[in-house]
Every structure is written in structure tokens, then in C-alpha cells.
Amino acid sequence: MNEQYHDHSHPAQRMRVSLFVTCLADLFRPSVAFASIKLLEQADCEVTVPLQQTCCGQPAYSSGDYDATVPLAQQVIGLLEAADYVVVPSGSCAGMICHHYPKILQGEWRDRALKLAAKTFELTAFLNDIAHIEPQHKKPSSTLSVTYHDSCAGLREMHIKEQPRQLLRQLCGIEVNELEKSEVCCGFGGTFCAKMPEISGKMVNDKLDNALATGAKVLTGGDLGCLLNIAGRAQRQGEEIEVRHIAELLSGDLDTPPIGEGP
Amino acid sequence: MEQRRDTFIDNASAALKNLKQAERRDIIASFAPQIRAAAIDSFEGFGDLRSHVKKIRQHSLDNLDYYLSQFEKEAVHNGNQVHFARDGEELNSVVLDICQQHDARRVAKGKSIVTEETGLNSFLQSAGLSVMETDVGEYIVQQAGEKPSHIVTPVLHKSADEIRELFQEKHDLGPRDLHNTSDLVVEACNVLREHFLQAEVGIIGANALIAENGYCMLVTNEGNGDLCANLPKVLIVCTTIDRVLPRAEDATAMSRLLARSATGQPQSCYTSFYSGPRREGELDGPLETHFVLLDNERSNTLASNYREILECIRCGACLNHCPIYTSVGGHAYDSVYPGPMGSVLTPLLTSLEQSHLLPNACTSCGLCEEVCPADIPLPDLLRDLRHDESTKKLSAPRWRYGLKLHSWLARHPSTYQALTAISIGILYRLGRKRGGFSKLPFGSGWTSQREFPAPQEGTFMKLYKAEIKQNNGR
Numbered sequence: 001m002n003e004q005y006h007d008h009s010h011p012a013q014r015m016r017v018s019l020f021v022t023c024l025a026d027l028f029r030p031s032v033a034f035a036s037i038k039l040l041e042q043a044d045c046e047v048t049v050p051l052q053q054t055c056c057g058q059p060a061y062s063s064g065d066y067d068a069t070v071p072l073a074q075q076v077i078g079l080l081e082a083a084d085y086v087v088v089p090s091g092s093c094a095g096m097i098c099h100h101y102p103k104i105l106q107g108e109w110r111d112r113a114l115k116l117a118a119k120t121f122e123l124t125a126f127l128n129d130i131a132h133i134e135p136q137h138k139k140p141s142s143t144l145s146v147t148y149h150d151s152c153a154g155l156r157e158m159h160i161k162e163q164p165r166q167l168l169r170q171l172c173g174i175e176v177n178e179l180e181k182s183e184v185c186c187g188f189g190g191t192f193c194a195k196m197p198e199i200s201g202k203m204v205n206d207k208l209d210n211a212l213a214t215g216a217k218v219l220t221g222g223d224l225g226c227l228l229n230i231a232g233r234a235q236r237q238g239e240e241i242e243v244r245h246i247a248e249l250l251s252g253d254l255d256t257p258p259i260g261e262g263p
Numbered sequence: 264m265e266q267r268r269d270t271f272i273d274n275a276s277a278a279l280k281n282l283k284q285a286e287r288r289d290i291i292a293s294f295a296p297q298i299r300a301a302a303i304d305s306f307e308g309f310g311d312l313r314s315h316v317k318k319i320r321q322h323s324l325d326n327l328d329y330y331l332s333q334f335e336k337e338a339v340h341n342g343n344q345v346h347f348a349r350d351g352e353e354l355n356s357v358v359l360d361i362c363q364q365h366d367a368r369r370v371a372k373g374k375s376i377v378t379e380e381t382g383l384n385s386f387l388q389s390a391g392l393s394v395m396e397t398d399v400g401e402y403i404v405q406q407a408g409e410k411p412s413h414i415v416t417p418v419l420h421k422s423a424d425e426i427r428e429l430f431q432e433k434h435d436l437g438p439r440d441l442h443n444t445s446d447l448v449v450e451a452c453n454v455l456r457e458h459f460l461q462a463e464v465g466i467i468g469a470n471a472l473i474a475e476n477g478y479c480m481l482v483t484n485e486g487n488g489d490l491c492a493n494l495p496k497v498l499i500v501c502t503t504i505d506r507v508l509p510r511a512e513d514a515t516a517m518s519r520l521l522a523r524s525a526t527g528q529p530q531s532c533y534t535s536f537y538s539g540p541r542r543e544g545e546l547d548g549p550l551e552t553h554f555v556l557l558d559n560e561r562s563n564t565l566a567s568n569y570r571e572i573l574e575c576i577r578c579g580a581c582l583n584h585c586p587i588y589t590s591v592g593g594h595a596y597d598s599v600y601p602g603p604m605g606s607v608l609t610p611l612l613t614s615l616e617q618s619h620l621l622p623n624a625c626t627s628c629g630l631c632e633e634v635c636p637a638d639i640p641l642p643d644l645l646r647d648l649r650h651d652e653s654t655k656k657l658s659a660p661r662w663r664y665g666l667k668l669h670s671w672l673a674r675h676p677s678t679y680q681a682l683t684a685i686s687i688g689i690l691y692r693l694g695r696k697r698g699g700f701s702k703l704p705f706g707s708g709w710t711s712q713r714e715f716p717a718p719q720e721g722t723f724m725k726l727y728k729a730e731i732k733q734n735n736g737r
Contacts, residue, residue: 021723023673027687028716030723049727054673054680060666062627063658064649068670075674103643152628181293185586189626191662194708196624198276201712202590203626206289232713235699260716262698 014046015131018083020076020097020120022090023055024224025245029259032224035251036089036123042251043131050079056096062190066104073101077112085130086120089247090223091154094122099157122154123247124222128163133171141173146249147216148176149207149230151223152185164222164246171250179210188229204233211241218242218258220249231259271620274595284420288589291419295583298527299634306523316520317638319513320574324565330474330507331556337477338554341539345554347504351381354557358383358466358499359390361553365497367392367463373481373488374398375468376414376577377501377557379599380612383466395458397487399451406433412593414600415525415579420592423447455487465491465549467537469502470521470577471514472554478538479554480514482521482531489535498549500537503557505565505573511536517576520636524578560612569644572607574637581631581641587624596621603631603641610648619657622648684725687718694718 017040025032033049040047057072076097080086088094097120101113127133146168154160168174187193187203194200207230211219219234219241221227231243242258257263279285303309323330335345348354354377362370370392372378384394384405396405400418404411407429411417418426423444430441430450441447467488469479479500481488492498508514515534522528541548564573582588582602593601598609598618606621622645631641652658672679694700694717702710709715 026723027683028718030719030721030726033723033727051724051728052676054676055669057670057673060670062646062649063662063666064646064651064653065663065666065670066650068667071674072670152626152630156629156633183630185626185628185630187586187626189628191666192623192626193712194706195662196272196275196587197708197711198272198279199587199590199624200626202279202285203586204713206586228716229713231716232699232709235714235716236701236712256719257698260699260714262696 014044016084017045017047017126018080018086019047019049020053020056020080020086020088020093021049022088022093022224024228025089026054028228029224029245031253031256032089032245032247035245035247035253036087038251038253039123039127039133039247040087040131042136043127043133045085045131048083053079056093058093058096058100059190061096061100061104069104073105073113074109077101077109077116080120081112081116084119085126086116087123087126088120089123089245090225091122091151091158091160092223092225094120095153095157122158122160122163122222124163124167124250125158125160127250128167133167135171140171144172144174144218145177145214145216146174146218146220147179147211147214148182148246149179149186149211149219149221149226150182151221151226154222155183160222164220167250168220168246172252174249177214177216179207179214179216181206181210186226186229188223188225190225193229200229201233204229205237208233208237208239208241212239216241218244218249220244220246222246224259227259231261235260269618269620270597271595271624274597275591275624278591278595283422284592285590287420287422288592291583292586292589296634299524299580299583302523302527302529306529309520309523312516312520313636313638316513316517316576316636317574319508319516320576320637323508323513324505324570324573327504327507327565330509331504333474334472334477334507337474338539339477341477342542343477343539343552343554345556348555348557348559350559351557354378354381354501354555354559355383355386357553357555358501359387359392361497361499362387362392362464363390365463365551367497369458369462370394370464370466371458371462371491371495372396372401373465373467373483373491374401374417375466375501376411376599377468377503378466379411380559381501381557383501395455395462397455397458397491398483399448399455399485399487402451402455403429406430410594411599412601413579413582414577414602414605420594459487459490459494462491462495464497464499465493465495466499466501467491469500469506469537471517472502472507472556473509473511473514473536474507475510476538478511478536480511480518480534480536482518482534484526484528484532486533489533492535492537493548496550498537498540498552499555500553501555501557503559503561505561521576521578524576524580524634524636564611567611568647569607569611571639572604572611572644574639575604575608575635576637577604578636580634580636584630584634586628586630587626596624603645604639607641607644607648615648615651615655615657619648619652622646622652623658680722680724684722687722691718691720695720 699714
């Protein structure tokens with residue numbers, strides 16, 4: 001075993017999954033990564049977490065600094081390409097690996113990027129479509145009212161739509177209370193939210209209004225960027241809606257305070 | 264295009280504070296996507312037609328020189344005069360020359376974005392001509408002394424009440440109060456009818472130039488294009504060189520995508536083909552017809568990495584679906600071409616120096632690309648423009664250096680993880696009670712609109728490595 005890898009389980013024939021934690025989960029919400037590991041193990045996967053990982057390079061890439069992105073993309077490819085599957089608890093970081101690495105790399109690196117792209121999945125897509133996770137208990141049921149925010153990259157680059165809803169139904173007994181205009185951007189957009197804050201503020205306010213209109217107690221989603229944005233706005237407005245990453249809900253980890261809330 | 268200053272952020276800020284217009288924009292942001300979706304859902308072949316037209320557009324642009332020559336030859340054969348204009352100034356001069364040759368005093372114009380691009384109205388007016396816009400939306404915008412806020416529906420920013428007030432101010436209404444919205448339309452039609460009859464020169468745009476027969480195609484919903492084209496004795500068609508398509512059937516295929524994407528109609532109310540001047544024995548039509556075909560950076564764009572923007576069919580779907588366009592409206596872009604397609608086109612037609620904020624007015628949400636009937640990868644083109652911005656060092660230094668520093672750190676995992684563990688530890692301790700921060704040094708962009716959520720205790724990497732250590736020690 002590579003000493004950089006921490007093995008969570010041993011039996012052979014399990015799907016060998018490398019978790020790409022994402023920088024936002026690493027820095028702001030480790031519970032997302034721990035919940036992802038728990039879910040993957042529940043789906044009978046052998047999970048490794050390459051310890052040298054940092055960031056996929058999206059901030060520089062989105063700002064047009066391709067020169068700074070290329071070495072980061074190569075670093076990520078080098079770290080992850082040995083795995084059978086790569087799972088990412090974020091639609092936008094998964095989209096970066098699957099769709100954008102091949103665009104900025106050439107030659108041999110592009111081939112390696114394409115190979116990695118073919119085995120890289122967003123968390124809910126992997127759990128639902130590939131690993132076919134089963135509920136731990138029979139017939140779960142929940143009265144928790146939950147609404148789901150479709151992140152743009154998850155939705156349009158990774159085609160994540162039904163998977164999180166299906167998993168919430170199957171693992172938690174939760175029917176998503178759909179918010180209006182669920183496919184419209186929340187205004188995060190990486191550096192956009194800080195470069196054009198007023199426009200971003202209007203967009204996140206619209207998103208929050210639509211979420212509140214559902215009467216849901218919890219807003220969840222697959223991308224921490226959006227969730228930090230929406231949670232931050234909810235707190236600024238004094239709105240009492242809990243914001244949590246989908247991995248936390250699915251793994252049943254509801255003891256940690258919701259995003260941006262005190263203990 | 265006129266010189267411009269990049270004032271997008273200030274304009275957007277002002278627009279967001281105009282609550283009346285913001286309310287209208289919100290309504291349109293809901294309504295326009297619905298009517299488009301209804302039209303496309305009820306038309307099974309949309310995806311196939313989109314791919315078909317995309318291939319044709321690519322082929323036409325790949326062979327632009329060939330099809331333009333063919334168009335010119337056929338159009339001349341039909342009795343038209345064809346002029347090529349390198350830039351806006353040349354187009355304006357060609358048009359003025361034609362008007363002066365005919366001692367024209369009055370010009371009736373159909374909707375033409377290209378002549379908005381070249382500033383033709385003010386140019387002709389300063390030469391003493393009277394120019395009347397005849398598309399009702401354009402007419403209202405002209406009367407108000409404003410500019411269009413949308414490429415298809417130019418007066419999207421105005422309510423019926425505002426238009427009524429404008430007519431009350433500008434028209435001699437007598438006892439009429441224009442109570443109903445339809446009264447407003449009738450009022451505009453009555454005023455415009457006189458202008459159609461008096462104008463010596465008609466100017467229209469074109470949605471397509473057809474190489475095989477030298478015709479042009481124009482789609483409108485008001486029929487004003489036909490009146491401009493047929494009543495005055497001289498017709499001038501102003502459009503750009505990238506509008507050429509090989510065959511008539513290509514133009515009609517495109518029009519089926521266009522109307523559905525623009526207004527949710529299966530076809531526009533009027534789809535007209537103009538061949539040339541009145542022939543012997545014919546009773547109506549112009550006596551003399553001209554095509555003025557503008558380049559204005561299209562050739563350079565064709566040779567650049569941004570050529571796909573030339574495939575745009577000007578439907579406005581990307582505007583209607585863009586959450587930024589619908590938040591701030593078209594005027595904030597200070598360009599004839601607003602929204603995603605405009606944020607690509609404007610820097611190419613002017614310069615990136617003058618327009619580099621526009622490609623940043625994008626969250627890469629991808630909705631524009633999804634709805635674009637021409638299948639243009641707008642988010643990619645906008646990002647590539649941000650790449651040029653970064654390469655030319657036009658972006659704010661704090662962003663450029665900040666991102667460089669971040670990338671450097673991210674390439675040095677040990678340093679990155681040590682530094683983030685320390686900073687996250689501090690942030691956690693400062694923020695754990697409240698759960699977030701209202702203000703942060705270097706974070707005012709974020710905190711001006713929202714709280715900054717405090718991190719959990721320790722980075723994942725720190726916690727995870729501690730867990731490994733503990734397990735190995737067991």
C-alpha cells in the first residue's frame with residue numbers, strides 16, 4: 001500500500017475509490033468529506049484519500065489564468081489516475097476534472113486527462129448510478145422538509161438531477177420539496193461573487209426567496225460553493241433555514257451545526 | 264462601434280437600485296424562458312435542426328469568401344448594387360452618399376442592429392436627414408432618446424405606463440387617453456404610417472443573405488420591414504458579411520430555430536425575401552436597391568479563436584436566460600449587444616481594453632449555451648476572453664496576484680496544508696460562537712452581501728492525518 005494512502009477497508013473485489021475532497025470541504029466543511037467516506041464505505045467501496053491533494057485549479061481557470069491551471073491539473077491527474085474510480089463531493093470540481101482538464105491540456109497529458117475523466121464521478125452520481133448504495137435500515141422515513149439546490153456545473157456538466165433526489169428518497173425517506181427556478185444560478189460563480197457582489201447578491205437573494213417559499217427546513221445541494229453563498233445570505237437576512245451538504249444528510253450526520261451556524 | 268468606457272459595474276449597480284425596472288425584469292426572466300420552452304418542447308426536431316443549422320453555419324463561415332462572391336454576383340444579377348464596408352464609418356458614408364444622390368430628406372428604418380452598431384441614425388441626422396425608426400419598440404426607444412435594451416425586444420425595459428406618458432408628451436393626442444395597451448400600438452402605427460408614405464429611402468437589416476439567388480431574408484413581427492422595403496423608392500439593406508448562407512432552404516431552416524428561440528413562435532409573423540428593384544411591368548417595389556455589407560472586425564474574428572460567435576443568429580435567448588442580464592438589464596452593458604453573446608462580441612468589435620469587465624459578468628452557469636440555438640459555447644468563449652484579459656494584465660492586480668499565489672500554494676501541498684491549517688484554526692476560533700463573520704479583511708466583496716460562514720474545527724487534511732496516526736498507533 002502506498003504510504004500516502006490510508007486504507008479504510010481490505011477485502012478484494014471492492015471498488016477502489018479515490019476521494020477528491022475538494023478545497024472547500026477541506027477548509028470549511030471536513031464533515032462533507034468524512035460523510036462521503038462513510039457513504040462510500042456503506043456502498044462497499046475501498047476508499048483512499050490521496051494526502052497530497054489541495055485544489056483542482058478552478059479559481060485560476062475560471063479567471064482565465066490557464067498558465068497557473070495547467071500544473072495544478074497535472075498534479076491532480078498524477079494523484080488520482082491510479083484509482084479505479086475517483087469520487088468528488090462537488091459537481092463543479094468533478095466538472096473541472098471531467099470537462100475542463102482535457103480542454104487545457106495537450107498531447108499525452110490530454111490523454112491522461114481523458115482517462116481520468118472517464119472514471120471520475122460526482123458523489124451522488126457515483127453512489128446512485130455506479131455503486132448502487134443500499135439503505136442501512138429497511139424503509140427509512142423522515143418528516144424533514146428538504147429542498148434541493150441544483151448547482152449549475154453539477155446539473156449541466158455532470159448531469160446531476162435525479163441522483164440526489166433518488167438517494168434522499170431511498171436512504172432517508174425524504175421527498176424533495178422542489179424550489180421554483182431550481183435550475184437558475186445562485187450567484188456564487190467562484191470569484192464572480194466577490195468581483196460583482198451586488199449582482200451576485202441579487203441572484204442569491206432570489207434563490208433564497210425561492211427556497212424559503214417552499215417552507216423547507218433544510219436546503220441541501222452538492223456544491224459547497226453554492227451552499228456557503230446561500231447560507232451566508234440566509235444568515236445575513238436572519239432567515240432560519242438550515243443549509244447542509246447532501247453528503248451530510250445522506251450519511252445521517254446531523255449533529256454538526258449547519259453551514260455558518262454556531263453550536 | 265463607438266468608443267466606450269467599461270462602466271458595467273456602476274451601470275449594474277444603478278440598474279439594481281431601479282426597483283420598478285427590476286420588477287419588470289423579474290417578470291420577463293420568468294416569462295421568456297417559459298414561452299421558449301413551450302415552443303421547443305412541442306417541436307420534436309429542435310435538437311436535430313440545431314445540429315443541421317450549426318453545420319451549415321460552420322460551412323458558410325469556412326467558405327465565407329466563396330459564398331460572399333456568389334451572393335454579390337447573384338445580387339448584382341438581380342439588379343442590386345452591392346457595397347462592402349470595412350467599418351461603421353464606411354457603412355455610414357455609403358448610406359449617406361446614396362441618400363444624397365437621391366436628394367432624400369426622410370429615411371424610414373426597419374429594425375437593424377447593425378446600424379445601431381455603426382451609429383447610423385445620428386450620422387444621417389447630423390447631415391440634415393430625418394430618420395424614423397419604424398419597429399414600434401425601436402420607435403419608442405428613439406422617441407425617448409434611449410438605446411435598445413435587448414436585441415429582439417428593444418423596449419423591454421419600459422412599462423406600458425411609461426410608454427403612455429412618452430406618447431402623451433411627444434404626440435398631439437387631443438382628447439385621447441390611450442387607456443388600453445392596444446391603443447398605444449394603434450397610436451404608434453398611425454404615426455408611423457405617415458413616415459412610410461413620406462420617406463424617400465427605406466433601410467432594413469437582414470437575418471440572412473442567400474448566396475444561391477442573391478436574395479436576403481428578414482423576419483419581423485410587425486411587417487414594418489416590408490413597408491420600409493417596398494414603399495420608398497430606394498431600399499438599402501444593411502447587414503454584416505457573416506450573415507451569408509448558401510441556399511434559401513438554409514435560411515428558412517435557421518428561421519425555424521430563430522423564432523422559437525426568440526419569442527416562442529413557430530415562425531415570425533413576417534418572413535420576407537427581397538430580391539432587388541422593381542422589374543419592368545411590376546407595379547410596386549423600390550426603384551433602386553443596395554446592399555451594404557459591413558465587416559467591422561468580423562474578418563478578424565473569423566481568423567481568431569472566437570469565430571464561433573459569428574454563428575450567432577441574434578435570437579436573444581441567451582439574454583432572456585442569463586441571470587445576470589435579467590438582473591441588471593441591457594443598458595448596463597452599454598453596448599448594442601448585451602447579455603452573453605454581447606459580452607463576447609463587444610470586446611471583439613471594440614477592444615478588450617474598453618470592455619474587459621463584460622466577460623467577467625458571467626458565473627459560467629452554462630444556461631446560455633444550453634438554450635443557444637446556434638450551439639455556441641458561450642461560457643468557454645467568455646472564459647477565453649478572461650484569459651486574454653489576464654494575459655494582457657487588464658484585470659485588477661490584487662486578483663491576478665492573489666490567484667497566482669493561491670495556485671502556487673496549491674502546487675506545494677505541504678506548505679498549503681500547513682498554512683491552511685493555521686488560518687482555518689484562527690478563523691474557527693474567531694467565528695465558532697456566531698457561526699460566521701459579517702466583515703473580513705480582504706473579503707469585502709463577499710461580506711458586502713452575505714455572512715462569511717465560519718469553518719469547522721480544523722481542516723479535513725489535519726483531522727484526517729490525525730486519524731491515520733491514531734489508527735496506526737493502535
